[in-house]
Amino acid sequence: MKRIAGIAVLLVVVMLITTLIDTTFIKGYNIMNIMRWSGLFGILSLGEAFPIMTGGIDLSVGSIAGLVGALSANLIRMREMPIALALPICLALSVLMGFLHGLLVTKIRMQPFVVTLCGLFIYRGMARFLMQDVTQGYGNAFLGLKFLAHGKVPLAFWPAGHAPKFIATWSLPMPFIILVLVGIILAVFLNRMVYGRYILALGRNEQAARFSGINTNRMTIVAYMISSTCAGLAGILFSLDLNTVQPSTAGNMYELYAIAGCVVGGVSLKGGEGNILGVIIGTAIVRVLYNAINILGIATTLEFAVVGLVILVGVGADEVIKSFTARRRIAEVRGVQAKGGVGTSTAA
């Protein structure tokens, strides 16, 4: 909980500083824009958190997002497949990819890094081959479907042009609402269901989890399936949002943003540690930084360097604070004892 409070403070500080320099940042449309992007990237990060919590990694999420996004546009517009059929096919494909990753990691005992690195290459290649490197999109139609990416709630409940001004500026973008829904589902899965504990346990100590009768292979496979499914969902939303999907570049480097969101959000790359709210805030920090760089007129060529630096400082500060509080706890005990306080418990 302390950790979440820490990164929430970091988020607020970054937002405050940016606002103080330029108030455009805090304008409704800008904030809503950040929330929309946080929603899209947050879904990727949330999925990514699960393989990381098992002690693995998923490098393929960017390519999956690209492939599935392109495929969804391709099926719906070019092949005129009904939406009710196309979307389930896209999601099923995503689930299947994660299933295969999990299978290779658990049954063949391949390293997650290798498996998903190969996935990164293979899905990119498949996307370019299947789409013949032609940019995909939905054109001007499919407004209902695009609502998932562009819609705003509760603005959508008023007839166009009739909503009060406040509602028009401060309505939540659909991707953010979808992120919250996905977040709630995954939070219940992680914190309240037996599976969450199994995943955290096997991430810490797979052997001990196995000796406890946990089907560790199955849980690991599930983690990769969550990751790829979130990636596929995000891919569809990205494609609807941008309306142009270039098979060769869509989703490029997104796996690294996803991992960054997790790391900032307190998911340990060693495995066994992580929480949903932290990942969402972590993603938001990365998105706010990007936005701030634009607003403040910092050279966009510097953006990677700025994001990298802030993550480095944030995560570094966390480690420093951790060892500092540990030392202070010892000092406190010493103080109590020196004042002639009652000897504490002997449960050493």
Next chain:
Amino acid sequence: MTENQAAGLLEMRGITKYFPGIKALDQVDFDLERGEIQAVIGENGAGKSTLMKVLGGIHLPEMGTIRLDGREVVIDSVQTANKLGISFVHQELNLSDNLDIATNLFLGREPRDGFLQLIDRKKLYRDTEEVLQRIDLHCSPRLLVRDLTIGGQQMIEIAKALSIAAKILIMDEPTSSLSCSESERLFRVIRELRSQGVSIIYISHRLGEVKEVADRATVLRDGRVSGHLAKEEISQERLVKLMVGRDIEKFYHHEHEASRKPVFEVRDLVVPEHPKERISFTIHEGEIVVLAGLVGAGRTELAHALFGIVKPLGGQILLDERPIRIGSPQDAMRAGIILVPEDRKLHGLIMEMSVEANITLASLDRYQKMKVIRLDAARAVAREMVGKLDVRLRSIDQQVESLSGGNQQKVVLAKWLCLNPRVLLLDEPTRGIDVVAKEEIYRLMERLASQGVAILAISSEMQEVLGIGDRILVMHEGRICGELTKEQSSEEAVVHLATGGK
């Protein structure tokens, strides 16, 4: 204190050490003579390890003085301790088993030579041979550590400590993973070192050993010294009384009555590690069978096969006279067969998780509705088990890591016992825990046996082997080579069978 007073080698006075929330050592005095073997004993959490870590330079005490050869010293790091002639043999082996003996022995302080400071291999192997001779180990320094037995590896640890510093050797439970004959060999080496003038501090939970090997014993309780005993004063009863602060009347209680009804039968089982052997035995209702043997005899491997961790290559397992198939731990648990593993850090616990999460991890399926954990039910069970086994802790949300060894072991047991097993496989259930906790665990086994549970307990501690069981099975090189009834059992008989005698 005057300088000319006839001081021993080491004098520790008023050592006090705090940890978050606890006073681990409270005004502890400790003396050591040259060429003396002194045992330091106490319950888990009594402060033995902390005291030794203060001496070894791992912890800096808040108060107290240390004198070595009459001179006051500050031991602020392991390096300082080594320079002063103090070195530590830790309980766990810290060797790289892919490297040879000599490389391990001088890792990080290899003799260097020439302009490029390359490793002087000739000197390395010569020096190693010298050290090995001191501990009476006659093997090539080029042998890979992984090719040694656990006992042999322990000897390498001792050799390493000797080569670092040879005035005071601190040994933290050196026999905890050794079999009886290996322990005997260790004692010979320790006595040999004593005659060479080395002083040895010996931490152990095995009171029989203390009597056999120590010249003096210091007993700690709750961070304070509760007594110093001279050699002739050392006896099991006195040690226990000083450790616990009261008498323990009887160590092994035999109240249960084994029936003749077979519960767990193993027929011609083939364990992958020993594919040529066939293992058969039967455990009856309410019976405690001890599985004895040397470390490496294949006992743990057998237990793993029975629990489905590894798949047996052949044979049959019968539960209540009906054949069952065990392909995974889940299968075993469904059938009511449970293994409490030997290595609690590796297999027993998730150290960074809470006591509650650890206790309920194996039985989580019982406290769920639609796979959602009923937290109140889970916590209630955790609390109940903590109470039943008298685990000492501040809260069930505490990390297991922060508990003492004995309490960790109880958490392992708690985790498995809340499953109400039909067949209980225990792998070294009392390893590294103190007498009080041991007694509690024996009582627990008694209680389970009288409820009809069939128990197979692997043990390497002779007193335990002879004391707790109704029957003893002895393994040697992957095979059950003998069976002893309670009447037939004796230390000689067990050792004879375990070492391959007919």
